[in-house]
Amino acid sequence: MSRSAWSKLLGLRRPIGMLLAILVMWELIVQSGMVPPFLLPPPSEVAMAIAQDSKQLMVHTGYTLQATLIGFALAVVLGVILAMAIVQFKLVEDTLYPLLVSLNSVPKVAIAPLFIVWMGTGVEPKIAIAAMIAIFAIVIDTVHGLRSVHPDMLDLGRSVRGSRMNMIWRIRFPHALPSLFAGMKVAISLALIGAIVGEFVAAKRGLGYAILVAQGQFDVVRMFAALVVLSTAGLALFYLVVLAERVFLPWQVAQRRNSPDH
Secondary structure (H helix, E strand, C coil), rough: CCCHHHHHHHHHHHHHHHHHHHHHHHHHHHHCCCCCCCCCHHHHHEEEHHHHHHHHHHHHHHHHHHHHHHHHHHHHHHHHHHHHHHHCCCCHHHHHHHHHHHHHCCCCCHHHHHHHHHHHCHHHHHHHHHHHHHHHHHHHHHHHHHHHCCCCHHHHHHCCCHHHHHHHHHHHHHHHHHHHHHHHHHHHHHHHHHHHHHHHHHCCCHHHHHHHHHHHHHCCCHHHHHHHHHHHHHHHHHHHHHHHHHCCHHHHHHHHHCCCCC
């Protein structure tokens, strides 16, 4: 095994050790009677509930991930297009930026019922809510990346009579990729939150629906089981974006690894 692989494995010791310590303390506190199990079930019961309901939880997880990933993809595509328009056209910036900020400040739980009325109770409103929540981070970070190009590079592009589209695709956009991936790391978690919000309002499947059903039955163990699966899915989605960044921007990852802060 290479030295870098060993260093990565050793780096995982602390978070894994901390997680295990928390789980052991949690188990001991509940088993000792300090906290009643109906309020805070022990991890052993939660793990048993996950094992018993694994097939059903997998179905709910697949439904939630479907809405999350489609909404995230829409947010990335639309967010990049909007960011380019904001950078290129002053009128778009003056009109679109305030609209995005005002829309982002509205609680999404208040908007979700409108999407249910407009689109029904299928997967479509969950996708729309996920995209709406995730798009703000994509736009903000991509605009920052597009505008952080060194002026000398832009002057060089103008000197060879590069068109506006060539300037943005061949100079600005490649330079903005690190910022875009930074926004995607935030947006993927927000998209998952948006899908869950949509399932809270109206759904017949999904992890949000599973949490609501368990809440209605006062089944705290199964609520925790769904939450554990949800947090695991969110962690996996985040690291998928990290993996994509390493594949498409290996020089950026290497530069970050060799920086003095690391």
